Amino acid sequence: MKFVVDQQVEDIEMPENLKLNTFLQEFHSNCPHPECSFGFYGFAFGQSPFPVPKIIQEALIKNADKGAYAAVPGIPELRNAISKYNKHYFGMDIDPKRIYVGPGTKELIFNLLEILHGTVILPTPAWLGYLPQIRFLKKNYHMLSTRSNKKISPNDLRKLALRLQDRQKILILNNPNNPTGLLYDQLELEEIADVCREQNITVISDEIYALTTYNFSKFVSMGKIYPEGTFVTNGLSKSHAAGGYRLGYVVFPQHAVDLKIQFKKILATEYTAVSTPIQHAAVAGFEISKDIDEYFQVTRNIHQIMGEYTYHALTDIEGVKIIKPDATFYLLADFNAFSSDLQNVKISTSQKLSESLIVHPYHTAIVGGDSLVLERTDFSARIAYVDYDGAKVYKNYLDNKPKSLSDREEFVRTNAPKVVSGVEMIRKFFDDVKKKSIAETTSQKKSLTSTI
Ligand SMILES: Cc1ncc(COP(=O)(O)O)c(C=O)c1O
Incomplete structure (x- = not known):
């Protein structure tokens, strides 16, 4: 055959x-x-070389009997824990309803690119995962080369956005950054956010490395600076060394009710929900604890x-x-x-x-x-x-x-x-x-x- x-x-x-x-x-x-x-x-x-935190492993064992499908956006305990985690570590007040759980942020970024109309702006150098997704979805895209400091220049972003015809553009911001290991400070993010507001640019802020920031007090989420236009993605893979658990989440921008309905449609069509025992284990990873x-x-x-x-x-x-x-x-x-x-x-x-x-x-x-x-x-x-x-x-x-x-x-x-x-x-x-x-x-x- x-x-x-x-x-x-x-x-x-x-x-x-x-x-x-x-x-x-x-x-x-x-x-x-x-x-x-x-x-x-x-x-x-x-890949982080550390073992998965013990309390996550134990929670996974304890919840091995959970065989029922979970709700599409995630189990309520997990969305609540992620909301508190965002408050504790990133100083953000997020209604759990704005949080959707998925099988890794890679999949969630793909799903966001599926539902969002517009030309993608990809700053370079970039993580090797974005481009195949953009190409797969046949989206228009433009690279935005960074200068010698390896960070997005707000002026270059503005110039590029002015050249693009689409009424909506999508910027992929990866902060802290893979491959450079660099962190955008508050002022740099504010300058980028100003251009995004002015040029109608939606941001997918991939913050999977947030908790690895060496001087953690310096980390600021784009979700805090540009809450009306930013999708923040994060998960267990890097901070908790649990890439194999395949668990990530996305925080939707404020007031994106219609969009969440569209998103739910996509998730239900493609994978129903993340594995239920994994979601229970993840609760232990996002709950605030000494461990x-x-x-x-x-x-x-x-x-x-x-x-x-x-x-x-x-x-x-x-x-x-x-x-x-x-x-x-x-x-x-x-x-x-x-x-x-x-x-x-x-x-x-x-x-x-x-x-x-x-x-x-x-x-x-x-x-x-x-x-x-x-x-x-x-x-x-x-x-x-x-x-x-x-x-x-x-x-x-x-x-x-x-x-x-x-x-x-x-x-x-x-x-x-x-x-x-x-x-x-x-x-x-x-x-x-x-x-x-x-x-x-x-x-x-x-x-x-x-x-x-
Ligand atoms: C910048 C960046 N985003 C996303 C991912 C994928 O994360 P996940 O395991 O949550 O799909 C990686 C993994 O290497 C990464 O480096």
């Missing part, structure tokens, strides 16, 4: 995260060197320590430029200073750069610029500093909290040796590239002289 795949699906490109997975697996199974059995220095995967609060503090401190180390160790390599991350477990390393050396040794695109770093003898996995919606020749890469045993490191942190700068460095050396060695591999790679590039130039000059 020959199956015919729908053309719409045929036309979709493989999402970047799947491409990356396939590439790493293929590399692994085809690698002839014995060293390959070790695996690789994993700077590529965007969860301590979990947030410990995990964000460890992310910060790992981030500081990675930032300093990488910027120590001459030519590497990074803006220090404020949140998440990522930073964006700019290797463009090596551009001509890379071109000289036939590494002409960011994809080639990722491929060259993964092969023997480097074994280092990064996410290259092409997967971050950057130009193919932009040698920037996302570095995720999470390649360590989260459960062990969490315990070691509690047993002996590193205080001084040297304690913190020692903490990384002891607890995350693969992060330390991985950075050294990146250094070695660029040293080798420079050497090969010099050798290449010399041999080109020689052959030129011999032909003359």
